[in-house]
Amino acid sequence: MSRFTRELFRVREFDRRRRPSERVSASLRLDADRAIVKLGNREFFVRSEAFPELSFDVHDFALFGLAIVSSTANIEIDFDGPVSRGAVDALRRLSDAIELWTLSSISKPCVNVSEVVDDAPRDLSGRRLLCMSGGVDSTAAAITAKAEGFTHGLLIAGADYPSSTSPGFVELQARVRRIAERIGLELI
Numbered sequence: 001m002s003r004f005t006r007e008l009f010r011v012r013e014f015d016r017r018r019r020p021s022e023r024v025s026a027s028l029r030l031d032a033d034r035a036i037v038k039l040g041n042r043e044f045f046v047r048s049e050a051f052p053e054l055s056f057d058v059h060d061f062a063l064f065g066l067a068i069v070s071s072t073a074n075i076e077i078d079f080d081g082p083v084s085r086g087a088v089d090a091l092r093r094l095s096d097a098i099e100l101w102t103l104s105s106i107s108k109p110c111v112n113v114s115e116v117v118d119d120a121p122r123d124l125s126g127r128r129l130l131c132m133s134g135g136v137d138s139t140a141a142a143i144t145a146k147a148e149g150f151t152h153g154l155l156i157a158g159a160d161y162p163s164s165t166s167p168g169f170v171e172l173q174a175r176v177r178r179i180a181e182r183i184g185l186e187l188i
Contacts, residue, residue, distance in 0.1 A: 020076035020110050028062050028081050037062050039077055042069060048188050058117060060087035064131075065156070067091055067109035071098065076110040086119045127151045129188065134176040139183075146183050153185040 024040035034047040046061050059081035066077050095108045130145045132138045132153040142153060155176045157164035164173075180187040 020070075020107070021074050023076040023078065026062070026066055026077050026079045026081075028059055035059075035062065037065055039066065039069065040075075042073070044069065057120070058082050058084045058087070060084055063087050063091060063111060063113065066111045067094065068156070070109040070111050071106040074107040076112070078112045078114070080114045082115040082117045083113050084119045085116055088113060088116055129154050131156065132176050132180065132185075132187070134172055134179060139179055142179065142183050142185060146185055151186060153180040153183075153187045155187060 022040070024042075026037055026039035029036045029038070034045045036043060036045045044065055046065065059079075060083050062081055063079065063083045064087070066079055069075070070077050091109060091111065098106060098108050128145070128150040129152040130142060130150055132142055132155055134155075142150075153176065155173060157169055157173075161169035161172070163169065177187050
């Protein structure tokens with residue numbers, strides 16, 4: 001093994017095990033067409049035209065947004081909103097995958113939840129949504145999901161780009177919209 005390769009593995013191993021740089025509490029507030037998640041001096045929102053007609057018994061959508069912030073900012077987050085067992089399990093699997101990938105640019109998500117609720121029975125006849133990134137894996141998953149009855153795709157602004165107005169995100173959004181349209185999913 002070359003000196004460079006040994007050093008690369010050493011740096012990645014260190015980055016993988018680093019402790020979060022801070023610990024913050026997160027709260028969620030619903031406001032018209034959006035859910036605003038505030039954590040310390042940061043905040044993000046999830047917006048959809050469907051929000052006024054939806055009820056939010058579980059806040060799984062906030063959990064996954066918090067996981068992204070935790071991973072990219074290397075912070076530990078305490079969240080007291082109700083989340084489903086399925087979402088907690090999915091977050092654990094995501095965390096395991098990030099650890100296996102040994103990515104030095106992100107940390108394992110560290111989100112502590114205080115209220116875990118049983119998964120509600122799913123009505124598979126209604127609207128169903130999956131996240132899309134515009135990549136090959138996401139596109140393949142979307143094709144499969146469409147065949148299984150999914151109706152909507154979700155693209156998250158602020159994960160890879162600072163905002164929905166960033167030129168890179170605008171370009172990504174156009175690409176993902178074209179993919180979603182070809183597959184037959186409505187993009188949110």
